[in-house]
Amino acid sequence: MEHQQPTPTENIELELLLQAMYLQYGYDFRDYSRAHIKRRVIHRLMQSGLSSISELQHKILHDPLCFEKLIRDLSINVTEMFRNPYFYKSMRQNVIPLLKTYPFLKIWIAGCSSGEEVYSFAILLKEEGLYERTQIYATDFNHDVIQKAKTGVYPIKYIKEYTANYQQAGGKHSFSNYYHASNDSVIFDPELKKQIVFAVHNLVTDAVFAEVNMVICRNVLIYFNRKLQNKVLDIFDESILPGGYIGLGSKETLQFSSLDGRYKTVDAKEKIFKKKIE
């Protein structure tokens, strides 16, 4: 189906829809990348056979199920294990040695989606002998993905790719040590969950989660406009203890934020930064 030429009216309708969603359900997408939101909303519009965003707004206000669908469309959960393997390799080389000097560690993985990233960190920390003294908080605002993350079960079809990633990331064992296959799925070792707390948390509307030694938030900030990026980075800053770390996605940066200057770059390419000790 072809979407008709966008009009200024459509942009007004979109603004009103986001406002309505916030007032009715408390989800605030007003400072997300508008081009992204618009694409997803129009996708939902075409899926539901409605002819305008205003119609969609009416439906969303009166039908929570319709709202749930849209939320699923708006939260992009694309993820993988050991995504960008060199990020994990750099963690091993440049961050882990320092973290080893701590008696107890807390890590917050924000926007963790269905948990692949969290299990990757659990494996890395285990191999580095740090897991037993680490507490991982893994959060996302999408209930469905947090439920999925808690199971630690993933489709077997990706395992080849994940294995290659794991090896490139400096994995020390055989990746198959960490899961067993069952039909079309792999089930990760429940031991890996021992130190993880999965929780629903919205970075836009909820307060600081915990005081931690490291925040990992990858490929979430790209969906926010600059204002919201800065707000969320300030929340992370509040959460990170002096000398602590933050790891971002490969195209995200602290530059242009209030954190710039107060953090030093550990790995410019892999986007790992360290909070200065004042």
Place this chain on the structure above:
Amino acid sequence: MNKQTTYRAIVIGASSGGLHALKRLLPALPADYPCAVLVVQHMSPHSDNYMTTMLNMASSIKVKEADEKEVVVPGTVYVAPPDYHMMVEADETISLSVDNKVNYSRPSIDVLFETAADTFGEQLIGIVLTGANADGAAGLRAVKNAGGYTIVQDPEDAESPVMPAAAIRLAKPHSILSLDEIIKVLLKPGFVLPL
């Protein structure tokens, strides 16, 4: 070609064979070219920025990998980073996303073209070059529907004819030209460049 329109941006989509085509097209543009140029070239998600570095060295116009939230300005070529979709926002900044592949591709030409059409409307030129899939066809139609000017590389002239052919079928572009002719049009006084 509508003489009243000033074009402010050009979007280019290419897939297999695209690197060769871009290596001819981009070096033809002068450093002070009065349009911003945004490029999606399909590539492996694991590629580094070698292609961009190489194109930059070969060209007088500045060629760079797009950064997120960067403001789009004339005289610069922005290449979508591997494994990210590139979008243009209403305030003429770039956003990136890792959404699902569109037409089996990330970056996808359609995603760039549709969002750029939304922002630049009739001040946009859309160009679909060589390729072996159908990405870019719907995007080019969006450029045309928004009043922009549309060009497709002549399938006869393209290394891979499938993508241009698909774009021609769906978008019915204003012109179908060889790569040399496309370069001539982009440099023709009174079109993008001043008279």
